Amino acid sequence: MKLLMIGGTAFLGRAVVAAALARGDDVTMFNRGKTNHDLFPGVARIQGDRTNPADLAQLKSGRWDAAIDTCGYLSAAVGATVAALQDQVDHYTFISSISAYADNGPLNQDESAPTLDLGDGPEDAADMPTYGARKARCEQAAEALMPGRVLHLRAGLLVGPHDTSGRFPYWVGRIARGGAVLAPDGPDHPLQLIDVRDLATWNLHMAETRQAGVFNATGPDHDLTLGALLAACREASASAAELTWVGEEFLAEHDVTPFSDLPLWLPNSPEYAGFMRYDCTKAQRAGLRYRPLLDTARDTLAWLRTRPTIVESAPERSQPGLSAQREQELLAAWRK
Structure with a gap:
């Protein structure tokens, strides 16, 4: 083509x-x-x-x-x-x-x-x-x-190597650093995302076969949760990170900004209930396929390790995510 x-x-x-x-x-x-x-x-x-x-x-x-x-x-x-x-x-x-x-x-x-x-x-x-x-x-x-x-x-939310948005890379890098990790809400918090390479491959197929119209393009083809995502990040880096799930009310009281301070997290609110739950059946029937999230986490970590400031220290301030100091302050307050 x-x-x-x-x-x-x-x-x-x-x-x-x-x-x-x-x-x-x-x-x-x-x-x-x-x-x-x-x-x-x-x-x-x-x-x-x-x-x-x-x-x-x-x-x-x-x-x-x-x-x-x-x-x-x-x-x-x-x-x-x-x-x-x-x-x-x-x-x-x-x-x-x-x-x-x-x-x-x-x-x-x-x-x-x-x-x-x-x-x-x-x-x-x-x-x-x-x-x-x-x-x-x-x-x-x-x-x-x-x-x-x-x-x-x-x-939807694109993830994978070369993701300079810092959203998914925040969690991959943070879990890789280990220690006590502040995680928002609970492990059943719903998510949708797609590896950028899967979208690219499918896009080329659709272009080559002259498919037109509107398609929702996110994933995966099963229910995904924040708990499952962080588990994949932990397996990808063989990390001993310990997750501390912190309630939304506490986070709001301490001015933690959804999606910015804690990427991928939105409050459990009717306003956002469907944001990570779009129907992608049409795209899947047209051939959209997804690689395992563990593969995406591993490849993202490998890329991050070429940018060590993200993995080994606090996130760059131009990136989303809590600084190491802010995270530990919040964890200490949560445990009181």
Whole structure:
């Protein structure tokens, strides 16, 4: 398959390019050349900014079977990119997000659930509260220009090597350090996530077979809990870490911020009841498969060990998670 990759050097894009090359696909990357520019030295590149019409015009000279867009956050930029490519590619993948849904309360929502509506509001890529609504608007922009030829993947929490978000890596690294570990709520707290490499491999299959429409893309294909995730992290590092499950009321009283101070944890609230419980049956029937979580934890740990400040000391302050000092202060207060 001749593939045009919009982006291709950060996390999901990187995983897609690596999987495509492993399959023997002919890959071209279109990006600004600012992130990991030394990756994939043998791959053809078109350097440009998708917000610059002159740069997008470069794409008019090419022809590809499919394009995959992993870095669309503003509908004008996505629309301009699709407009430039609508006669140059047969198929377009837009990586959207589970966050596009309007209500995280209902359990087991499928692709027919309503999405957020930004209305006439402006779009700002730095405005995280509008992230989901912007993704929904990007979907609409792409579909309007290539109706019936766009695959919209509403991805959940992506994990695996090269995850610079620090969310899953926080737990892998923290468990590897051992000692007393503060864990939120309880071991039955529900989770959904997907290894970035599994999403990449399936995306390529879907593009090659020209599958279009909307798909929820998270996992696994069974109920996953925080307890099971931390157990996989402990096995991955052969750690003797001791978990202390701390109640939500205590965490709230001590100003512990969900998903930031303790990644992957959201309070047991009707508002968030369905956020980690989306229905991915459609994607699974279309061939989405998942590797064991233990494999993901092991591979993430191996990558983290090339970044030892995360594994062996407190998280970098640009990363989510409790500092070592803050964690021990909270544990001491909990035990009183």
